[in-house]
Structures are given as C-alpha cells and as structure tokens.
Amino acid sequence: MVILIDVESDSDPRLRINTDEGYMLKVETKNNQVIIKVSGLSFCGARHGFETLSQLILLDQSTGYLIMLSSAIIKDAPTYKYRGLMVDTGRNYIPVVDLLRTVDAMSTCKLNTFHWRISDATSFPMSLSKIPELEEYGPYDRSMVYTKKDIRMIVNRAGIRGIRVLIEIAAPGPVGRPFSWLSSTTCSRKNNSLTCDNDLCRRLTMHDSTFDVLQKIYSEILEMTNVDDVFHLSDSVFSMTNCYYLFDDREGFLDKALFRLKMANKGFLPQLPIIWYTSHLMKHFEAKTWERLGVQIDEWDANPYESYLNKFRVIHSTKWDLSCEMRKQRCIRYRTWQQMYLWKSWRNVNVFTTEGGESILWTDLVDSSNLDYHLWPRAAVVAERLWSDVVANGSANKYVYMRLDTHRWRMMQRGIQVQPIWPPWCSFSPSSCLERVH
Amino acid sequence: MVILIDVESDSDPRLRINTDEGYMLKVETKNNQVIIKVSGLSFCGARHGFETLSQLILLDQSTGYLIMLSSAIIKDAPTYKYRGLMVDTGRNYIPVVDLLRTVDAMSTCKLNTFHWRISDATSFPMSLSKIPELEEYGPYDRSMVYTKKDIRMIVNRAGIRGIRVLIEIAAPGPVGRPFSWLSSTTCSRKNNSLTCDNDLCRRLTMHDSTFDVLQKIYSEILEMTNVDDVFHLSDSVFSMTNCYYLFDDREGFLDKALFRLKMANKGFLPQLPIIWYTSHLMKHFEAKTWERLGVQIDEWDANPYESYLNKFRVIHSTKWDLSCEMRKQRCIRYRTWQQMYLWKSWRNVNVFTTEGGESILWTDLVDSSNLDYHLWPRAAVVAERLWSDVVANGSANKYVYMRLDTHRWRMMQRGIQVQPIWPPWCSFSPSSCLERVH
Numbered sequence: 001m002v003i004l005i006d007v008e009s010d011s012d013p014r015l016r017i018n019t020d021e022g023y024m025l026k027v028e029t030k031n032n033q034v035i036i037k038v039s040g041l042s043f044c045g046a047r048h049g050f051e052t053l054s055q056l057i058l059l060d061q062s063t064g065y066l067i068m069l070s071s072a073i074i075k076d077a078p079t080y081k082y083r084g085l086m087v088d089t090g091r092n093y094i095p096v097v098d099l100l101r102t103v104d105a106m107s108t109c110k111l112n113t114f115h116w117r118i119s120d121a122t123s124f125p126m127s128l129s130k131i132p133e134l135e136e137y138g139p140y141d142r143s144m145v146y147t148k149k150d151i152r153m154i155v156n157r158a159g160i161r162g163i164r165v166l167i168e169i170a171a172p173g174p175v176g177r178p179f180s181w182l183s184s185t186t187c188s189r190k191n192n193s194l195t196c197d198n199d200l201c202r203r204l205t206m207h208d209s210t211f212d213v214l215q216k217i218y219s220e221i222l223e224m225t226n227v228d229d230v231f232h233l234s235d236s237v238f239s240m241t242n243c244y245y246l247f248d249d250r251e252g253f254l255d256k257a258l259f260r261l262k263m264a265n266k267g268f269l270p271q272l273p274i275i276w277y278t279s280h281l282m283k284h285f286e287a288k289t290w291e292r293l294g295v296q297i298d299e300w301d302a303n304p305y306e307s308y309l310n311k312f313r314v315i316h317s318t319k320w321d322l323s324c325e326m327r328k329q330r331c332i333r334y335r336t337w338q339q340m341y342l343w344k345s346w347r348n349v350n351v352f353t354t355e356g357g358e359s360i361l362w363t364d365l366v367d368s369s370n371l372d373y374h375l376w377p378r379a380a381v382v383a384e385r386l387w388s389d390v391v392a393n394g395s396a397n398k399y400v401y402m403r404l405d406t407h408r409w410r411m412m413q414r415g416i417q418v419q420p421i422w423p424p425w426c427s428f429s430p431s432s433c434l435e436r437v438h
Numbered sequence: 439m440v441i442l443i444d445v446e447s448d449s450d451p452r453l454r455i456n457t458d459e460g461y462m463l464k465v466e467t468k469n470n471q472v473i474i475k476v477s478g479l480s481f482c483g484a485r486h487g488f489e490t491l492s493q494l495i496l497l498d499q500s501t502g503y504l505i506m507l508s509s510a511i512i513k514d515a516p517t518y519k520y521r522g523l524m525v526d527t528g529r530n531y532i533p534v535v536d537l538l539r540t541v542d543a544m545s546t547c548k549l550n551t552f553h554w555r556i557s558d559a560t561s562f563p564m565s566l567s568k569i570p571e572l573e574e575y576g577p578y579d580r581s582m583v584y585t586k587k588d589i590r591m592i593v594n595r596a597g598i599r600g601i602r603v604l605i606e607i608a609a610p611g612p613v614g615r616p617f618s619w620l621s622s623t624t625c626s627r628k629n630n631s632l633t634c635d636n637d638l639c640r641r642l643t644m645h646d647s648t649f650d651v652l653q654k655i656y657s658e659i660l661e662m663t664n665v666d667d668v669f670h671l672s673d674s675v676f677s678m679t680n681c682y683y684l685f686d687d688r689e690g691f692l693d694k695a696l697f698r699l700k701m702a703n704k705g706f707l708p709q710l711p712i713i714w715y716t717s718h719l720m721k722h723f724e725a726k727t728w729e730r731l732g733v734q735i736d737e738w739d740a741n742p743y744e745s746y747l748n749k750f751r752v753i754h755s756t757k758w759d760l761s762c763e764m765r766k767q768r769c770i771r772y773r774t775w776q777q778m779y780l781w782k783s784w785r786n787v788n789v790f791t792t793e794g795g796e797s798i799l800w801t802d803l804v805d806s807s808n809l810d811y812h813l814w815p816r817a818a819v820v821a822e823r824l825w826s827d828v829v830a831n832g833s834a835n836k837y838v839y840m841r842l843d844t845h846r847w848r849m850m851q852r853g854i855q856v857q858p859i860w861p862p863w864c865s866f867s868p869s870s871c872l873e874r875v876h
Binding site: 091092093122123198200330331333336338366367368369370372373412417418419420422423424425426428432433 | 531769850
C-alpha cells in the first residue's frame, strides 16, 4: 500500500476562519499494489481525508486480514464552517485526560472547534501568570487547575486533529468568588457587613480596572491557543441562582471588551468575535454598533427577537444542548440523539450567515464519571448534521441508525465510551428493529 | 492499631436466608494504642463491620496522616434480609470485568444479593456443559459468553463480600432464538414456511422435554452458585416485541418447574423460590397451590391484584427500576435518585412478609459504556433504604445529600463511576444549596 499526500496551497497548518476543509481521496489498485492519494487545499482538509481513509479499512475477523475497497473516489467538504462542541469546566472541573479524550473523539466526527467554556461563577480553574489572584481565588481546589502546560497540551492535541480551541471566560457576570479580590465587582444584594449576600451573584462592573484585567486574560488566551481570528467574548447572563441583574449595569460591556480584545491582539480585531445571544443584545444599542458579530444562540424557548438576527453571523445551539434539563438541581430529562438529529427549524431563522452550530454541555451534574455519557453519540450526531446537511438526511432512517452504529464501534475502539444507538439485537438484526424505530 | 475479629456462632461463611448480618464495632484507645473489635454472629455480619470500619478511617490531606475516632461503639443490623441488585445480561452482554466491579460496588453499600438475570429472548450468554446447543444458539457472538470459570470467579468475588449470586434464566418465555433448536418450543404466529414470524417471540411449551432441559440448567446453576436456599425461577412474561401470549399455554409451569428444581437440588426445595409478579399468577390456580412463594414485584403502574399478595413473601422493585423508560426504542427519561429514595408506598402493601427489595436494570440501551452511569448512585440509595429504613430517613434532607456525597467519593476511590449527587459547588458549600433542593 502506498499513500501519497498532497496539500495544495494553504501553508498555514492551523484551522482559520477561511480554511478550505475539503479533501479528495482516491484509491486505485495497480499490479496488486493499492495506491491511495489524499489531497486537500489545506492541512486540515488532508487530515479529514485520512480520517475517512481510516473508515474504509476494516479488520476481517474471520481471516485476520485488513480489507478495503480496491477502487474509490471520494470528494468531500463540510456544509458549515463552524462545527463545534462546548464543554463547561467552570461548574465542574473536568480532568485534562478527559479533555484530551474528548478532542480525540471530536476528530473522529470531523468537528473543528473545541469551545472550552473554562470558567463560571462557581470556579475559575485556569492558572494565568499575569493574574495570580485568579489561581488563588478561582479553583474549587488546588488540584483542580489547568496549568499553561495543560492548556498547551490540549491545544497541540487539537491542532494536529484540525481542531481550534476557543477558550471562553464568563464575563461580565456572574463571575462569583473567583473575582472577589477585584474591587470593581459588585452584587445586587449585599448583607449587613456589606459583603455579597450570595457570592455566586458577584459580577464585573464596567470600570476600567475590570477591562484592564480582561485584557490581560484575553492576551494570555490568544497566546496559549494561537487562535487570533475567532474569539468567544462570552457576554453571557447564565445564572445558577436567579441573581437579579440590572441590565443597564452592563451597558458598554461589548464596546469596551471588543476594544480590549483588539488591544490584546496587537491592534487587530479578530474576524469573528462571538458572543452568546441575549435579549439584552437584541434590544439595545449594541446591536446597531456591532453588525456581523458572531452570535451563538442557546435558548430552550422560541426566540422572540429573531428579526434582529439578520444582522449577525450565527452559530446554532438551541436544541443541541447536551445537558440535563434540571429542576431543583435534579436531572429531569435530556434530549435523545434522534431529537437532535431531527431538529430543523434553525434553517428557517433569518440570519446574515449561518456559520455553523455547536452542541453544548453544562456540567452542573457532569464530571469525569459521566462526561462521555453526555457527549456521545449525541455530539457525533450533530457533527454529521453540520458536515453534510442534505435533504437525504432529513429523517433518522435506517441508514442513519446503521451508519451511527458503525461509527459508535469505531469510537469505542479509540477508547470513547459511547452510549448505544439502539438495542444490541437491532445491530445483529437491523430489519427486525427498523420498522419499530419510528 | 490492633483489630480483633470475633465471629460468634455461624460456621457457614455463605449468606443464607437466615444468616444474621448484624455486627458490632468497638473502638477504644489505651496507652496510645487503638484497639478495634469487630464482632458478628456470622462471617457476613463481621464483613459488614469491616466495611463500616473502612468508612471511619479518613486521610487528612493537610498532614498526610490517617485519622479515625479514638472511641466508638456501633451496633448495626439490616432492616430487610434481601437487599438486591439485578443486572440483565441477556438483552446486552456485560463484560465480566464490569460485573466484578459491580460486585465490588455492591459491597460498599452492604447489598447482599446479586440477581444475575443472565438470559433473555435476545441472547443466552452462558456456557453449560450439559446443554452445548445453548452455547451454539445462545450468545450474540462467540466472544460474548460467560464460561463456568467466569461465573465461578464472580461467585467467589461476591461470596467473600457477603453477597449471594442468584442466576435467573428467562422461562417459560419469551426465550427466542437461543432455544430454537429445542422441539418443544413454539410461537404464536408462524409464517408460511412454518418457522416463527418473529424469533424473539419463541417460547417454551409445557412438554416434559422442556422441563428435562430446565432441570439440567437448574442443576448447573445450583452447582456453580452454591446457593441452594434461594432460587429465582423467573416465570416472567417481559416481552420486547409485544408478542401475543395465550396465558393458558403456561398452565402448570410453576408446578413443574418447582418439582424439577427440587429434583435438581437433591430432593430439597429451596426455602425461598422466587418468581416475578404476573397478573397471571394472581388470577389463576397457582396462587392457591404455592402460598408463601417469593414474589418480586416490578410494575410501572399501580397493582390491581394487591389483595392476593398477602399470601406471598415479597421483594419490592416497582419504583426501583434503574432502566430508562423507553418509547420507540429511545430513552425518554429515568427516575432520579431522589425519587427512588422517597418511594414509600411499598410499605402499605399487604404481604405475608417483606423479604426486602431490589433495584433492577434492563440493558436494552445499556452496555459496558454506560453501566455504572445507570447503577450508581441510585442502587446505593436503594441499599440505604433497605438497610436502615427508619422514619428519620423519610425525606431527602441535608444529611442524606451530604452522606451520599461522601459515600460517592468512597465509591469513586474504588474505581466505580458514580454520578454526582448534586452540583459540585454544593459539596463545597452545602448550605448555599440545601435550601434549594426541595
């Protein structure tokens, strides 16, 4: 077997916002010699070609031989540019080894963005040389910190798999105890001793000293991830404790944060700064200033401000939330992979561009013990939707079940704990099940 | 530290139906020497004492020392005799290493019965020397078989942890393809070539040749498990495909099965033969013949035949089903640990005796990848209910949360993947969460 690799033009091995991820895979057999050509316009494209090639080679258990097609031509490219997976490590600490495995798993599905929501009001588990206070006040425990070395290891692992790492820190709030050392923080309700009634509700105020700190953080993130064309600025208002916010308190956050991001990035604003969708954004002046901003949409209910979205470059996450729906801090239910596969209404939203989508995991009740359970196969199902969103994939038909079942075994062989697609007797006898899955 | 062990009277190390599992644990400190006395009336009781002792010793992370109480007296005994966990390995094959880990996990909760529902209509993954056909027709795959050596290993592992292994084979049906070689099987609907329309619906008929086979199976189970006072006879009608059954076809099953069980057990009927609750049992003659039989109750809906139950020795499982509620072969939802902890109505059922209870797991969508996720912490929560079912444990109050959270960490340290009891910031600051868990 001979493998020829041809990366045609793009000299930057990183995934950039305009990287062409398409590839071509050609298999020929001449004189009993299998010749495989993997070509792409970029490193990332060629890598995807190898991923597909690995799926064409099977072990024939009866003979012990590896078998593959003697002849094939595959031309393939993703439908959407941004194909993400978000893992929250602020509500719960997820060990580095689990994040590395998650990056491996992502690469089997050709996902290209690991959105690492690293902090939350509950913890800030990142060690930053310019702001040592955060390591002191931030983590749940001294052992629950990501060092620069940890982060670089994850960034490198991701990079050679065609995956960019976006690190998001929750701001302007709630930011909680990790920022309690900073004078420019406040809470809506204080008790008699003038400290926060509930430290989980502490948030950043719009003073310059807040943005001095944020600029330092942005600068270290840019340096560690080596991603300077896409940046997740957060601007979120997720709250675990129903803290009461005066939205006016946030006025100007986006302006100032974008300015500081530009400063941190040597004077250049990243091409695609992303923020979370908030009704706040839609209602106020910021929407006017910042057209063509990236907006990530994650709302359980229908969105009443859709008409504003046509100014933005959108990343869809609404029905791709992998977390449990929680009530009284209990997991009530979560979406099935079929529901995620069949979600279609996002295509009808009127946006400037659909950059792509992302499945997201909040870790209130998730840690190392059940991370894979929550991620897989559902994030793989969303990945297929984002890579090849064609009409033929409209329903979860028998080909979808059988294809995912096969992909599950591939992922299991790489050490990922993927939940069953369907009962095992269905894998052994698909026809007896297929009539009953709908 | 000196540990003195005293097993007072019971010379049989096995867990028997009348084994006294109580223990006493006494800790004294004399002249800087810690003296620990563990005493019980049986091996199993003393073992439980050691389990509790292990919970009294903590590592002080700041000093690196092990610490424990200098003085304590604990007298403890279970409320219910039968404290079980059922795992189904017929719908999905669960590797031996996972079953061994499950037995380890059970021992941390002082559960005493591993109810191994080994076969189902979908597969019969057990190798039996007297019936080689079952190994040929039974397993999903040649590699998915429990050998005698595997079973003995699990039985031994369980035995030294005070746990009996009850192996149940699904009978009289559905028994599916694994029994298709046996002439005394049938199905309700046959196709034109006189074979079963759906092999999953194949069931045993009440011919003698059926019971010849069952007697051989019972005999091998008795020999492998070394448990001859309790036996699970199945008599189940769980069906995955809505097969249509003529209940009259089953008439006489229980009589004949009990007779054959007695024959297989050298002429002695086990003291507690157990069958699953079926409306069939309650309505027909068998209820009159077999008073004081063990009946395991597992129904999602309220039970309309409760008045018959006062003849039986009952094992409760109704709301302790750990499986997903499935619809169209998808997991729709499952019970939370709080729901399982709070289930109380079983105490109001009028029965001859309550032998105990059992949490049960059907593995339609469970395999090695997500076994622990389904079992823990919920089976541990049921275990607490069965060991110390006192009024003080009526609600899931703050002591329950904190106790289970501590127990979770103990189990994690032994390599069990236990889901979080609540969000991690609650463990670090219980008071901020406790007001909101109800």
